[in-house]
Structure formats: C-alpha cells, structure tokens
Amino acid sequence: MKFSNMFIPTTKEAPKDATLPSHQFLVRGGFVNQVGAGIYNFMPLGKIVLEKIRAVVKEEMDNAGANEVQMGFVTPTSLWEESGRASTMGPELLKFRDRKNTSFVLSPTNEEALVDMVNNRITSYKELPINLYQINTKFRDEARPRFGLMRGREFLMKDAYSFHSTHEDLVREFNLMEKTYKKVYERLGLEFRIVEADSGAIGGSGSKEFMILANSGEDTIAVCDSCDYGANVEAATRKPNKKEALETKEIQKIHTPNCKTIEEVSNFLNIDAYYSIKAVIKKAIYENSSEVVVFFVRGTDELEETKACNAVEALEILDATPEDLQSANLVAGYCGIIDLPKDIKVIVDSELKDDNNVVCGANEQEYHLTGVDLTSLDLTFKDLILVQEGDTCPHCDGKLSYTKGIEAGHIFQLGTKYSSAMNATFLDANGKAQPFIMGCYGIGVSRLVAAVIEQNHDEKGCIWTKPTAPFMVDVIVSNAKKEDELEVGEKIYNSLKENQIETILDDRKNARFGFKMGDFELIGFPYAVVIGKKLKDGMVEIIDRKTLEKIDVSIDEVVSKLIELIN
Amino acid sequence: MKFSNMFIPTTKEAPKDATLPSHQFLVRGGFVNQVGAGIYNFMPLGKIVLEKIRAVVKEEMDNAGANEVQMGFVTPTSLWEESGRASTMGPELLKFRDRKNTSFVLSPTNEEALVDMVNNRITSYKELPINLYQINTKFRDEARPRFGLMRGREFLMKDAYSFHSTHEDLVREFNLMEKTYKKVYERLGLEFRIVEADSGAIGGSGSKEFMILANSGEDTIAVCDSCDYGANVEAATRKPNKKEALETKEIQKIHTPNCKTIEEVSNFLNIDAYYSIKAVIKKAIYENSSEVVVFFVRGTDELEETKACNAVEALEILDATPEDLQSANLVAGYCGIIDLPKDIKVIVDSELKDDNNVVCGANEQEYHLTGVDLTSLDLTFKDLILVQEGDTCPHCDGKLSYTKGIEAGHIFQLGTKYSSAMNATFLDANGKAQPFIMGCYGIGVSRLVAAVIEQNHDEKGCIWTKPTAPFMVDVIVSNAKKEDELEVGEKIYNSLKENQIETILDDRKNARFGFKMGDFELIGFPYAVVIGKKLKDGMVEIIDRKTLEKIDVSIDEVVSKLIELIN
Known part of the structure; x- marks a missing residue:
C-alpha cells in the first residue's frame, strides 16, 4: 500500500x-x-x-x-x-x-x-x-x-x-x-x-x-x-495474617472522646490496632430495594468493595450517607458489633472468626467496648478484605x-x-x-x-508488536519529487512485498522528510527504511521503531537485512 | 470439520x-x-x-x-x-x-x-x-x-x-x-x-x-x-410509442354516462384508446405536508409510481382516497386536464407532449371532452410511464x-x-x-x-455454488458404527483436506443413512461421497448435488475424480 x-x-x-x-x-x-x-x-x-x-x-x-x-x-x-x-x-x-x-x-x-x-x-x-x-x-x-x-x-x-x-x-x-x-x-x-x-x-x-x-x-x-x-x-x-491470641477478658465500656478512627482509638487505649475491629457502613442496592449493611474487618485491614457486594448479593454497594446512618440509628465513628439496632445486616471478615478480645465501638457517642469476644456471638463470616502488598500468598510462602x-x-x-x-x-x-x-x-x-x-509506546507514539502492526515496514522516500529516490523506494517496496513483508511506501510528494519521520514514529510501524542523502553512495537507512536505532545498509542488502531483523 | x-x-x-x-x-x-x-x-x-x-x-x-x-x-x-x-x-x-x-x-x-x-x-x-x-x-x-x-x-x-x-x-x-x-x-x-x-x-x-x-x-x-x-x-x-397524429379539432363536451374507465370511454366514443389520456390521482407526502396530484398518462399506458414520486419530489405517494378527491373538488372517473380546480398540481407524461387531439374527462359527472390540444396548454411534462413487455428498447430496435x-x-x-x-x-x-x-x-x-x-435450489433444498458452499464435499459414512466404513470415510476426508478441498465428514453414529442423505440434499454441499454397501468391492459413490447424478468410483480414485469434477 x-x-x-x-x-x-x-x-x-x-x-x-x-x-x-x-x-x-x-x-x-x-x-x-x-x-x-x-x-x-x-x-x-x-x-x-x-x-x-x-x-x-x-x-x-x-x-x-x-x-x-x-x-x-x-x-x-x-x-x-x-x-x-x-x-x-x-x-x-x-x-x-x-x-x-x-x-x-x-x-x-x-x-x-x-x-x-x-x-x-x-x-x-x-x-x-x-x-x-x-x-x-x-x-x-x-x-x-x-x-x-x-x-x-x-x-x-x-x-x-x-x-x-x-x-x-x-x-x-x-x-x-x-x-x-x-x-x-x-x-x-x-x-x-x-x-x-x-x-x-x-x-x-x-x-x-x-x-x-x-x-x-x-x-x-x-x-x-x-x-x-x-x-x-x-x-x-492471602494466608491469614495471624498474631498471637489474647486472653479472654470481660467486656468493658470505656469513654473514648474524639476517637473516631482506629488510629485514634488504639493510640488512646495504647493497644495494637490488630486487636480492634472496624465498622464499614454501606448501603446495598438490590433490584427493588436497598438496605444499610455494616461490614466488620480487622482494624489493620481494608474492606474490598466487590467482595462486600458479593457477600450480600447486591447489585452494587454505595457509601452510606449521614442520612442513611441516622435512619438506621447508627452512631458514626462509634459503631460496634454489640447491641446494634435490630434488623441491621452484619457481615464479618472471616479472619476475625477466632478473635476473643477485640476493641470496637459501643454504638454510643464517645464510647468504645474492650474485651469483645467474637467467638461468643452468632455472626456471618465472609472474606471481605483487600489484600495488601507484603501479605503472604495463599498458595505458598511468597509475598504478594x-x-x-x-x-x-x-x-x-x-x-x-x-x-x-x-x-x-x-x-x-x-x-x-x-x-x-x-x-x-x-x-x-x-x-x-x-x-x-x-504496553508498547514511548513519548513519540505507538510501537506496535510485529503481529499487530498495520504494516511491518515503512519505506520512506525523503523527497518523493526526486525521481531517483522514488524509484529506489518503489524497488525496495516491491521487493519487500514479493517477500510477503507487509509494507507501506511513503511516496507523498507534498510532505517533507521531517513530517514523514514524525508519522513513522507516531504510527509506530516496527521498521522504517529511509531513502535519502546516502543514496548517492548506494546506501539507505533502517530504523528500528522500538529502539530508534539506525543502521546503514546498501540497497542490495536492505531486504535480506530486514528479513533477518523481522524473524 | x-x-x-x-x-x-x-x-x-x-x-x-x-x-x-x-x-x-x-x-x-x-x-x-x-x-x-x-x-x-x-x-x-x-x-x-x-x-x-x-x-x-x-x-x-x-x-x-x-x-x-x-x-x-x-x-x-x-x-x-x-x-x-x-x-x-x-x-x-x-x-x-x-x-x-x-x-x-x-x-x-x-x-x-x-x-x-x-x-x-x-x-x-x-x-x-x-x-x-x-x-x-x-x-x-x-x-x-x-x-x-x-x-x-x-x-x-x-x-x-x-x-x-x-x-x-x-x-x-x-x-x-x-x-x-x-x-x-x-x-x-x-x-x-x-x-x-x-x-x-x-x-x-x-x-x-x-x-x-x-x-x-x-x-x-x-x-x-x-x-x-x-x-x-x-x-x-423506451422509444416513444408513437402512432400517427390526428388532425386538430374543436373541443367538444360529450355526454358519456357510465364511462369511468378508458375502455368504457373509448368503446362508447369508438376511438383508439391511444388517443385518450388517463388521470391517475395520488396523494403526495412531503416532510411536513401533503397534497393531491393528478398525473396524466396516455390511455394505453400505466403510471410508474416511483417515477411519479420523483416527479413531485415527494417522500412517498399514496392512492388518493374518496375524501381526498372530495376535498380537492375532483370528479372520480371524469377527471380531465381542462378546467381543473385551481392549485391542483398536474404532471403529464412526456410522450403526450405533441398530442393535439385527445379525449379526457370534463371534470363533470358523466361528461368527457374530445379534441383536447395538449400543445396549447401550459403543462409540466415528465417521464411517468411503466414500460411494457414488447415496448421498444431506448437504445436499439430490440424489444423489451x-x-x-x-x-x-x-x-x-x-x-x-x-x-x-x-x-x-x-x-x-x-x-x-x-x-x-x-x-x-x-x-x-x-x-x-x-x-x-x-437462484440455486430444487425441491429438496439448497444447491450452493462452489464459491459459496460451506463445504465442497460431504463425506457420508452410511453407518458410522461400522468401523471399516468410518475408517475409509476418515481416510478420504483427510486426503481431501490435504488437497485443500473443504470437506465435512458425516460421522454421526446416531443418524441413519437416509437422514444423512436428507441433510446433504437439504444443506446442499456441491458433492457427496457415500461410503456404504459397495465398500466390500472397494467402491464408493460420488453424488453431484445439482444433478443428483451418482457415479461409482474406487476408493483410490475418489479424490482425483473429485478434484477433476470441482475444477
């Protein structure tokens, strides 16, 4: 072409x-x-x-x-x-x-x-x-x-x-x-x-x-x-992220002013955030209804939203708004797993199954509970967490x-x-x-x-892989008004085509060399052959689009050299 | 396959x-x-x-x-x-x-x-x-x-x-x-x-x-x-269908009871229908409007609707209803070219351009005019007629x-x-x-x-042309539960494929021979090879779908014979 x-x-x-x-x-x-x-x-x-x-x-x-x-x-x-x-x-x-x-x-x-x-x-x-x-x-x-x-x-x-x-x-x-x-x-x-x-x-x-x-x-x-x-x-x-179990304790209600985040609570109580649980409140959307759902994950974990959505078989889940919390009687920042309003759906991350002594909100402004034993509660456990870099592979001991x-x-x-x-x-x-x-x-x-x-580009443009390239070789005639250049270009073009190499000839008479090179780099054909100044010495230039490396070859060798590069 | x-x-x-x-x-x-x-x-x-x-x-x-x-x-x-x-x-x-x-x-x-x-x-x-x-x-x-x-x-x-x-x-x-x-x-x-x-x-x-x-x-x-x-x-x-011109006459209004068709009028007046003109009343539909249009063609011609539609540049034209005629003040069966209600669009077929003495309706119940000279009227002429079998070719003297x-x-x-x-x-x-x-x-x-x-079928089914056939040859194993038949079928199938012949093997174990033959005829592959009873003599049968002709060939010759038939 x-x-x-x-x-x-x-x-x-x-x-x-x-x-x-x-x-x-x-x-x-x-x-x-x-x-x-x-x-x-x-x-x-x-x-x-x-x-x-x-x-x-x-x-x-x-x-x-x-x-x-x-x-x-x-x-x-x-x-x-x-x-x-x-x-x-x-x-x-x-x-x-x-x-x-x-x-x-x-x-x-x-x-x-x-x-x-x-x-x-x-x-x-x-x-x-x-x-x-x-x-x-x-x-x-x-x-x-x-x-x-x-x-x-x-x-x-x-x-x-x-x-x-x-x-x-x-x-x-x-x-x-x-x-x-x-x-x-x-x-x-x-x-x-x-x-x-x-x-x-x-x-x-x-x-x-x-x-x-x-x-x-x-x-x-x-x-x-x-x-x-x-x-x-x-x-x-991931392989569950397990730390040593704590001893079971009595539940205690503690005044925790201004402790709405896990970081604030664990600093205030001077505990490892690992032994706390975090409530993530969402609104689950179903075909003809919606409901507020509280997901609990470990204080050091994050909720993965697709897993959460699947856990409640919803069409999608949205962040709960202040209005959603209010109508569900939930206390922002202090939502916990004990004494939640009735009818609120609760899903707990599977890794918390054996935890017998954790901190969580008390469902009351400025109060948390300590010593909460999840094993004593009737809970629904599902995989909810977003794996983190550094977590352990579920199949081996490698790191994710x-x-x-x-x-x-x-x-x-x-x-x-x-x-x-x-x-x-x-x-x-x-x-x-x-x-x-x-x-x-x-x-x-x-x-x-x-x-x-x-996957394959640089700042100048596309770099097509060989199997996807629109043409494998762009034969650039630097100045197509010069008959000798055009003639050599057409000869190389025809010879490449005879060798089943998909080739395009840049024979445009009204485009300058710089413009043609720009198009080659932007479009990203794997190789260009430039017919230009060195023609008087019987030489042309092959350019590799990926590396932008240039090599001089004689007109007679250009086709065999390209075949070698392509294979 | x-x-x-x-x-x-x-x-x-x-x-x-x-x-x-x-x-x-x-x-x-x-x-x-x-x-x-x-x-x-x-x-x-x-x-x-x-x-x-x-x-x-x-x-x-x-x-x-x-x-x-x-x-x-x-x-x-x-x-x-x-x-x-x-x-x-x-x-x-x-x-x-x-x-x-x-x-x-x-x-x-x-x-x-x-x-x-x-x-x-x-x-x-x-x-x-x-x-x-x-x-x-x-x-x-x-x-x-x-x-x-x-x-x-x-x-x-x-x-x-x-x-x-x-x-x-x-x-x-x-x-x-x-x-x-x-x-x-x-x-x-x-x-x-x-x-x-x-x-x-x-x-x-x-x-x-x-x-x-x-x-x-x-x-x-x-x-x-x-x-x-x-x-x-x-x-x-077509080449215009010209008969001898008549002499110009005075217009005469004639009582023509029960003469609503060209045949009735020309019989009643004892004239050649060629010297009459026929009004075809249509409703032309435009983007945001519509109008009643009267098309006139020779009494012996028919209006071609697409030509009529193009003549008034309408989106489509419909038959005028009795209500359309009434609202346009037109007299069904007696519509003529003289004294039509004002603002009615009139288009006349080009072949009537020189007619100086024709019969048409008088726009009055039970009356026609004779001696109407179309050359004296200010009319719009367009090609409106449906060519008929037997008309003369526009390019030569052949018949259409x-x-x-x-x-x-x-x-x-x-x-x-x-x-x-x-x-x-x-x-x-x-x-x-x-x-x-x-x-x-x-x-x-x-x-x-x-x-x-x-273009290519018979009462049994499709007959694909070779370039459009889904497969060129259907190798039918009469009874695919018989190992020798299946083996020969597969051998022929593979050999045809090796020869670049698109082939399908009917190897279905749960379909009987008659069913397979029925499918061959219905689907319409150009050729079938049947491996059946004659196998004991080393022979198979080739069937040509188009002619349904059968020829017996030896197993060794079947591929070369098919190649010969296909080319």
Missing part, C-alpha cells in the same frame, strides 16, 4: 479528555476517530490492526474446535426478562422500542440469545459438548465512557458459550479455553498474566481474567513473588505485590444459571431432562488494540 | 411465514434462526457462507484500491439532522435515547458519518480521490420485514463512499466500482444483470443496480432482447421484456448532496473551498446468502 492511496489523517492534536497514551496516539496516528461518547470509527490503519487481532482470535478459537456464529446485535428484551437481567443489568443495558412498540436491547453480551438458540435444537447429551463463538459488536451504555477504546460503549468482543452435560466436561473446556487464550495473547506479542477473578454480573462460579500488564491498567492485581498465583484484588486472598493490568479476557464457569432460568434442557443418558451446564469466554478485541499501545 | 463436532440443527419444519425457498431452506438447513421480526442469527454453516461472500467482496474492494474502515453502528442523530435525513427517512431510521437522553440512531447507511470523518481530515484536492468502505451491520426498521434474510431489519452490508475533486473522477470511480461489482458476482457464481435504477432515498444522479436473476425477485426489470440494456421498471425507458431480480448491489453518483448539506469542503487547485463530489456503493452481503439460494 502507498501512503498516497490511503486515508491516514495523522494530527498533532490529541483529544482534550485523552489521558491515556493509547487514546492520544490512536487518535493522533489516524487509527480511530470519535463519533459520540464511547463510540469510535476505525479508520484504515485502525481497521487493519483490528482485523489482525480478530484473525488471531478466530484462528485459535477454530483450532480449539469452537464453531463460529453471528448473533443478532439487536435482541428482544423478552429474552432478557426470561433470565432476569432485563432489570438486574441496570441502565448499562440499552433498551429501545421499534416502530411497532416492541422492546429491544443492544446486546452487551449474549448468554440469553445463545441459550435460546441451542434450546430445542440440541436435545440429547450425545450432541454435547459444543462451543459457539462470535466476534461481533457489543454495546454497553456505560455511565462514564472514557479512555478511548479502553472503556467504550460500542466495542468489538469475541464471546463464546459452551454447553455441557457434566461439570467435568465444563472444566475440561474451561481449561482448553485458558490455553487457547494464552496462545492468543502470546501470538499478539503481549505480556500478560492469568489471574483469579470475581465473576461479577455474568454470574457462575470460578472465573479467570487475562490481564495485559500496563501501568495505566484500570485493574489492580495481586501477584506472588514466588509462585504463579495472581488475582484481581477483587478476588485476591500489586501490579496494574488491563482486563482483555475473562473466562467463566457459568454452570446452569442461564439454562435453569430459561428452562433450557437436554436429555441425559437416563432420559431425564437436565439444564445445560455452561461456560462463557470473552475477549475484548477492540480493547486489545488499545492495550497493545498501553 | 466433522458433523459430530459442529452445530448443524437441520429440521423438517419451515417457519409458517416462509414463502421463499431461501427462507425455508436456510432455516431448515440450520444456517440461520430468527431472533425477532427481521433479525436473524447465523448458525455455524450460515456463518461460513456469510464469511465466504464477505471475503470475496473485501478482496475485490481492496483490489480496486478502496480502504477498509469500520464505522460506529450507533451514530448520533445530530449527524442525521445536518443532512436532513433525520426527518426525511421516516420510521425506517430507528432512533433511541441513551441514559443521558442523547438521541442516537442505528445506522441504516453511513453517508453522514463518512462525510463527517473525511471533513477537516482531507483538506486539499491533492489528497483526493479516496474510496472508503466497510462491511458492517445495518438496521432499517422496515414496516414489513419478511422473506427471511431477503428483507430483514438487521443485515450485513458492504457500503463504500468515494470522495472526488471533479465529476470526471467520480465517473471514473463509478465505472471502476461497476467492474469491481461484476467481478464479485461472477466470482460468487451468480447469474446477474446490471440495470439502470432509480436513486431513491439516497439521492444523487445516475445509479445502477446489480440484479441477481431469480423468479422470486421482488424487483421487475425490463431487459432488451437485442442489446445489453436493462433497467429496473422504476427507471426503465420483463424478468425478475433480487437487488444485491447498487452504485450511485451522489454528487455534492451530502457534502453541501454538511458543509464539507476541500480546497481546489485555486485555493477555493468546494464541496466534496461523492459516490456511494452498496452490496447486500447477508441478502446475497439468500439470493444464491433463490
């Missing part, structure tokens, strides 16, 4: 709201342009990259034996009512009515549609398993679409859904998908980590995320420095540390959540109807375009 | 509303399933066919130098307000509001979005021409979605938009696209005809349609038996006849309609701002899946 025949509108101006390098460089490099909030067009270079990623995903899914399908993007709301998600998904699920006043949604994911497609078409365990996937447009009406392609509303996703007659077979496919995804990200040339994850709105038990490591990642993941354990902090666990990742894939063992809700069954070997056992598996294809750049 | 690993849910039941063979067989063959009115999922076999067609379209567009892009499917209504189509497109343009109450549409086509993308990114005539295309989902909220994939609401379309600095360059690209489309349909193995067309809601001047010839086609096209002229009847013309076609492609010379409305300009060689001169070019990719079958 030649620059002169391609629409590559590079620009110096980044969007005002672009904080991420990928957002800035993909817009500036002429890869994408914004249509509306969270909606992007892919311009020619962006489309090439998108298709390269799509092709790798498709090939690996096909290799794994999955069948490609293409589902309607517009689906009837009635399907979503069968599963219950028409209401539980909230405003992210964009609903509208057609000219006949029938309600439809723009599909944000497709569990319901696939269950509906398979139901009554697969009737016997003999026809299972099957894994159906598509690479298709999705829409989620995000409250705050941002970061360019990273968190758009309209995006391209590979979503796959597998159907099984036994849980063991689901686990086999889940593991196969994990391997398949690994191949995808490896082939794309990305550094990534597979981590344990929260299942979120999709539901089911057991899920793993594929995190592209990048400083700008929205997700924090905890990784072990010794084994391969990694988990999204939403789901990360944080790193940042971009979620680019997520695989779920769904089980029968959707098939049961939608009454989709097959006959098992005994002729008995059973709900399909399902898995589902997503890859954010358009998000990956941005993720490659988040 | 093996049948046992693929989701191919064939069925004996066709949808109740399926009148077209493609609708019946694509559903019965497990290619597609309906999600909602006019919305279909592509199941694995359907997806393969869709992708084959997409790949051919992409390859030919790329060969023609067009750049692939991918536009947002959801676009802001504000873009459509700039062009004016937010209101003129009517309810086919599906609008909805997002969670922030901003209005969006599901793109039915993308002129506006492309103009917006190119505007300010291409600023000089030196950067022109460019042709940008995408193969992407579209949505049109049709009043009566029907015929399966043929007239769906959600569909896959290739849409391309070219931008030029001169009209000559637009014509060059238009001709290149015509050639490119020809290659696409030829490569798909389809019989088609390129015809002159009405430009419809897209607008612009000069358009051609690509009609896949099939009895079930919704479009009627007039074709010449002698030259290559062809046109949609909406746009077809009708045939049926499925519109599978449409190319337009748009001109500056959208760029002017949206104020999208480039600087010409004199530094003067000029609106982009545009073309646009569409191919109905998902409709082509159905069109292939409309």
Whole structure:
C-alpha cells in the first residue's frame, strides 16, 4: 500500500479528555476517530490492526474446535426478562422500542440469545459438548465512557458459550479455553498474566481474567513473588495474617472522646490496632430495594468493595450517607458489633472468626467496648478484605505485590444459571431432562488494540508488536519529487512485498522528510527504511521503531537485512 | 470439520411465514434462526457462507484500491439532522435515547458519518480521490420485514463512499466500482444483470443496480432482447410509442354516462384508446405536508409510481382516497386536464407532449371532452410511464421484456448532496473551498446468502455454488458404527483436506443413512461421497448435488475424480 492511496489523517492534536497514551496516539496516528461518547470509527490503519487481532482470535478459537456464529446485535428484551437481567443489568443495558412498540436491547453480551438458540435444537447429551463463538459488536451504555477504546460503549468482543452435560466436561473446556487464550495473547506479542477473578454480573462460579500488564491498567492485581498465583484484588486472598491470641477478658465500656478512627482509638487505649475491629457502613442496592449493611474487618485491614457486594448479593454497594446512618440509628465513628439496632445486616471478615478480645465501638457517642469476644456471638463470616502488598500468598510462602493490568479476557464457569432460568434442557443418558451446564469466554478485541499501545509506546507514539502492526515496514522516500529516490523506494517496496513483508511506501510528494519521520514514529510501524542523502553512495537507512536505532545498509542488502531483523 | 463436532440443527419444519425457498431452506438447513421480526442469527454453516461472500467482496474492494474502515453502528442523530435525513427517512431510521437522553440512531447507511470523518481530515484536492468502505451491520426498521434474510431489519452490508475533486473522477470511480461489482458476482457464481435504477432515498444522479436473476425477485426489470440494456421498471425507458397524429379539432363536451374507465370511454366514443389520456390521482407526502396530484398518462399506458414520486419530489405517494378527491373538488372517473380546480398540481407524461387531439374527462359527472390540444396548454411534462413487455428498447430496435431480480448491489453518483448539506469542503487547485463530489456503493452481503439460494435450489433444498458452499464435499459414512466404513470415510476426508478441498465428514453414529442423505440434499454441499454397501468391492459413490447424478468410483480414485469434477 502507498501512503498516497490511503486515508491516514495523522494530527498533532490529541483529544482534550485523552489521558491515556493509547487514546492520544490512536487518535493522533489516524487509527480511530470519535463519533459520540464511547463510540469510535476505525479508520484504515485502525481497521487493519483490528482485523489482525480478530484473525488471531478466530484462528485459535477454530483450532480449539469452537464453531463460529453471528448473533443478532439487536435482541428482544423478552429474552432478557426470561433470565432476569432485563432489570438486574441496570441502565448499562440499552433498551429501545421499534416502530411497532416492541422492546429491544443492544446486546452487551449474549448468554440469553445463545441459550435460546441451542434450546430445542440440541436435545440429547450425545450432541454435547459444543462451543459457539462470535466476534461481533457489543454495546454497553456505560455511565462514564472514557479512555478511548479502553472503556467504550460500542466495542468489538469475541464471546463464546459452551454447553455441557457434566461439570467435568465444563472444566475440561474451561481449561482448553485458558490455553487457547494464552496462545492468543502470546501470538499478539503481549505480556500478560492469568489471574483469579470475581465473576461479577455474568454470574457462575470460578472465573479467570487475562490481564495485559500496563501501568495505566484500570485493574489492580495481586501477584506472588514466588509462585504463579495472581488475582484481581477483587478476588485476591492471602494466608491469614495471624498474631498471637489474647486472653479472654470481660467486656468493658470505656469513654473514648474524639476517637473516631482506629488510629485514634488504639493510640488512646495504647493497644495494637490488630486487636480492634472496624465498622464499614454501606448501603446495598438490590433490584427493588436497598438496605444499610455494616461490614466488620480487622482494624489493620481494608474492606474490598466487590467482595462486600458479593457477600450480600447486591447489585452494587454505595457509601452510606449521614442520612442513611441516622435512619438506621447508627452512631458514626462509634459503631460496634454489640447491641446494634435490630434488623441491621452484619457481615464479618472471616479472619476475625477466632478473635476473643477485640476493641470496637459501643454504638454510643464517645464510647468504645474492650474485651469483645467474637467467638461468643452468632455472626456471618465472609472474606471481605483487600489484600495488601507484603501479605503472604495463599498458595505458598511468597509475598504478594500489586501490579496494574488491563482486563482483555475473562473466562467463566457459568454452570446452569442461564439454562435453569430459561428452562433450557437436554436429555441425559437416563432420559431425564437436565439444564445445560455452561461456560462463557470473552475477549475484548477492540480493547486489545488499545492495550497493545498501553504496553508498547514511548513519548513519540505507538510501537506496535510485529503481529499487530498495520504494516511491518515503512519505506520512506525523503523527497518523493526526486525521481531517483522514488524509484529506489518503489524497488525496495516491491521487493519487500514479493517477500510477503507487509509494507507501506511513503511516496507523498507534498510532505517533507521531517513530517514523514514524525508519522513513522507516531504510527509506530516496527521498521522504517529511509531513502535519502546516502543514496548517492548506494546506501539507505533502517530504523528500528522500538529502539530508534539506525543502521546503514546498501540497497542490495536492505531486504535480506530486514528479513533477518523481522524473524 | 466433522458433523459430530459442529452445530448443524437441520429440521423438517419451515417457519409458517416462509414463502421463499431461501427462507425455508436456510432455516431448515440450520444456517440461520430468527431472533425477532427481521433479525436473524447465523448458525455455524450460515456463518461460513456469510464469511465466504464477505471475503470475496473485501478482496475485490481492496483490489480496486478502496480502504477498509469500520464505522460506529450507533451514530448520533445530530449527524442525521445536518443532512436532513433525520426527518426525511421516516420510521425506517430507528432512533433511541441513551441514559443521558442523547438521541442516537442505528445506522441504516453511513453517508453522514463518512462525510463527517473525511471533513477537516482531507483538506486539499491533492489528497483526493479516496474510496472508503466497510462491511458492517445495518438496521432499517422496515414496516414489513419478511422473506427471511431477503428483507430483514438487521443485515450485513458492504457500503463504500468515494470522495472526488471533479465529476470526471467520480465517473471514473463509478465505472471502476461497476467492474469491481461484476467481478464479485461472477466470482460468487451468480447469474446477474446490471440495470439502470432509480436513486431513491439516497439521492444523487445516475445509479445502477446489480440484479441477481431469480423468479422470486421482488424487483421487475425490463431487459432488451437485442442489446445489453436493462433497467429496473422504476427507471426503465423506451422509444416513444408513437402512432400517427390526428388532425386538430374543436373541443367538444360529450355526454358519456357510465364511462369511468378508458375502455368504457373509448368503446362508447369508438376511438383508439391511444388517443385518450388517463388521470391517475395520488396523494403526495412531503416532510411536513401533503397534497393531491393528478398525473396524466396516455390511455394505453400505466403510471410508474416511483417515477411519479420523483416527479413531485415527494417522500412517498399514496392512492388518493374518496375524501381526498372530495376535498380537492375532483370528479372520480371524469377527471380531465381542462378546467381543473385551481392549485391542483398536474404532471403529464412526456410522450403526450405533441398530442393535439385527445379525449379526457370534463371534470363533470358523466361528461368527457374530445379534441383536447395538449400543445396549447401550459403543462409540466415528465417521464411517468411503466414500460411494457414488447415496448421498444431506448437504445436499439430490440424489444423489451420483463424478468425478475433480487437487488444485491447498487452504485450511485451522489454528487455534492451530502457534502453541501454538511458543509464539507476541500480546497481546489485555486485555493477555493468546494464541496466534496461523492459516490456511494452498496452490496447486500447477508441478502446475497439468500439470493444464491433463490437462484440455486430444487425441491429438496439448497444447491450452493462452489464459491459459496460451506463445504465442497460431504463425506457420508452410511453407518458410522461400522468401523471399516468410518475408517475409509476418515481416510478420504483427510486426503481431501490435504488437497485443500473443504470437506465435512458425516460421522454421526446416531443418524441413519437416509437422514444423512436428507441433510446433504437439504444443506446442499456441491458433492457427496457415500461410503456404504459397495465398500466390500472397494467402491464408493460420488453424488453431484445439482444433478443428483451418482457415479461409482474406487476408493483410490475418489479424490482425483473429485478434484477433476470441482475444477
């Protein structure tokens, strides 16, 4: 392809709201342009990259034996009512009515549609398993679409859904998908980590995320420095942080003026904050109701909000407002576990199960209790805590540390959540109807375009990995009005193409050399060949985009040298 | 691929509303399933066919130098307000509001979005021409979605938009696209005809349609038996149908009781109906208004409604109701061209321009006028007539006849309609701002899946053309529980695959031979190889799906024989 025949509108101006390098460089490099909030067009270079990623995903899914399908993007709301998600998904699920006043949604994911497609078409365990996937447009009406392609509303996703007659077979496919995804990200040339994850709105038990490591990642993941354990902090666990148990004491009520924080209380009482418990008061939002919940964690720990949300099976949890506290008769800063108002839901972190002598609020202004024995109370314990850097790995004695990742894939063992809700069954070997056992598996294809750049860029622009680069080599004719330069450029360009190397020729007559170099650096082709001043000595220059190193080679050797560098 | 690993849910039941063979067989063959009115999922076999067609379209567009892009499917209504189509497109343009109450549409086509993308990114005539295309989902909220994939609401379309600095360059690209489309349909193995067309809601001047010839086609096209002229009847013309002119006479008013039709009047007056004119009364609908219009055509001709609609630049025209006639003071059955109520719009067919002695209604119950001289009146003439079979070709002396076609492609010379409305300009060689001169070019990719079958089927099912077949050969193991049969089947299957022949192995253990043969015929793979009874003599059978002819070949020869048949 030649620059002169391609629409590559590079620009110096980044969007005002672009904080991420990928957002800035993909817009500036002429890869994408914004249509509306969270909606992007892919311009020619962006489309090439998108298709390269799509092709790798498709090939690996096909290799794994999955069948490609293409589902309607517009689906009837009635399907979503069968599963219950028409209401539980909230405003992210964009609903509208057609000219006949029938309600439809723009599909944000497709569990319901696939269950509906398979139901009554697969009737016997003999026809299972099957894994159906598509690479298709999705829409989620995000409250705050941002970061360019990273968190758009309209995006391209590979979503796959597998159907099984036994849980063991689901686990086999889940593991196969994990391997398949690994191949995808490896082939794309990305550094990534597979981590344990929260299942979120999709539901089911057991899920793993594929995190592209990048400083700008929205997700924090905890990784072990010794084994391969990694988990999204939403789901990360640790070996319990145990200190010596104290002796049991009588409960005492103590006047603690101005001691609203754990630090204030433990200083005032001169105790280790480890032996105190902290109340975190939240408002849990359900489909048709809400309630105030008090979560207790150790004074030295923090509440992890996703774990808290899952613990009470809420749609989301919000910080309780002063009004919420007042209406629930809770005393801010002095909320404790004894004598709480009746009907207040209480969840306690599992690590506190054996604690027999802790400090907590007295549910009375300026008073705390000491000597509280949690083992004597009837409590609900759940894992609630945010693991910290330095905590001990749950699988070995290594230490956990944080790193940042971009979620680019997520695989779920769904089980029968959707098939049961939608009454989709097959006959098992005994002729008995059973709900399909399902898995589902997503890859954010358009998000990956941005993720490659988040992981691979410098201050000048994009640095595409070889498998994702729109073209491998940019043959830059310094001055395309000079016939000899253009002729050599075209010769090298044709020769590279004959060698199956994807090449673009910068033959623009009205662009100066500096502008062409700027475009090369901004767009980020892996290599450039510059035909310029040294041509009189029969030499051209190869530039490596990543290192920006330059080497002089003779015209005759340039193609073989590039082949050597590329492989 | 093996049948046992693929989701191919064939069925004996066709949808109740399926009148077209493609609708019946694509559903019965497990290619597609309906999600909602006019919305279909592509199941694995359907997806393969869709992708084959997409790949051919992409390859030919790329060969023609067009750049692939991918536009947002959801676009802001504000873009459509700039062009004016937010209101003129009517309810086919599906609008909805997002969670922030901003209005969006599901793109039915993308002129506006492309103009917006190119505007300010291409600023000089030196950067022109460019042709940008995408193969992407579209949505049109049709009043009566029907015929399966043929007239769906959600569909896959290739849409391309070219931008030029001169009209000559637009014509060059238009001709290149015509050639490119020809290659696409030829490569798909389809019989088609390129015809002159009405430009419809897209607008612009000069358009051609690509009609896949099939009895079930919704479009009627007039074709010449002698030259290559062809046109949609909406746009077809003919050499004027001229009879000898009569002598001019005085106007006479004649009592014509019970003569409401041309036949009745001409019989009553004993004249040739050719020398009468017929009033066709319509109601023209505009963006914010409507009006009654009287169209006059020769007594022996019929009004072509699309031409009538274009003649008054209406959004659509409806039959006038008795109430419309009454409010416009028109006399049903006796409406004539003289002394019509003032302010009634009148359009006369161009072929009547020189008629100096015709019969028409007197605008009075039971009276007609004779001797009406149209040349003495101040009239607006437009081409209004529906060409008839037997009419003379406009380009030669051949005769026109009708045939049926499925519109599978449409190319337009748009001109500056959208760029002017949206104020999208480039600087010409004199530094003067000029609106982009545009073309646009569409191919109905998902409709082509159905069109292939409309043209290629029998009473048993689909007969895919070789380039569109989901697999070229179906290796049928008659009884897959017999190890020798299965072994030979697998051997042939592997050997065909090694020879790059797309093959599916029907290895289903729980399906009987008759069922497998039924699936072969219904699905319509070009060839089957049956491994059955003759295996003991070392023979298998090849079946040609199109002719259903069977030939016996030895196991050793089957692959080479198939290669010979395929090429």
